[in-house]
Amino acid sequence: EIVLTQSPATLSLSPGERATLSCRASQSISSYLAWYQQKPGQAPRLLIYDTSNRATGIPARFSGSGSGADFTLTISSLEPEDFAVYYCQQRRSWPQTFGQGTKVEIK
């Protein structure tokens, strides 16, 4: 099973700041990585798929990068609605797995 390790666990930032979230896989997963956003009491929402492709309706301030085993989600300038938990997920091999999440909180 491929383990995804996200860091940091919590990111404390102010609106307008840049957020950089990391996801590291226990082995190469090529570009088969997605990112989801989850707000309290809500289901996850797809942000990015296959490392760098924004899902429909996702603002351009969200971007993804990386390859192999190291991936990054960047939020260029935090909006109030971006404070949430972010999960990465791999589909390189079954079982598909998720990271443990990074919480982006208001500083």
Added chain:
Amino acid sequence: EVQLVESGGGLVQPGGSLRLSCVVSGFTVSSNYMSWVRQAPGKGLEWVSIIYSGGTTYYADSVKGRFTISRDNSKNTLYLQMNSLTGEDTAVYYCARWDARYYDYWGQGTLVTVSS
């Protein structure tokens, strides 16, 4: 409009059973890959099971032999039969459509609590 609505969660004793349902509108369950994903309280997401459009099913090791995923094409509904439940199965259970690359549609989730 696409909607996935789960139901069937609740409080169940250890060793008990529960069947979750996910009623889908806006697309055809039988033509898509459908999964159950769960989230224990305060924890991350865990894939539980998937059913392919052709009917093939897969399970996480943690639920294999205890859970069964199925669908009713006439009702456009996905199910998860859960037996021999333990406290480790306590979670919000989401149904979601798997695009073969990502989960694009999710339900709102249904809470399953296993406790005596």
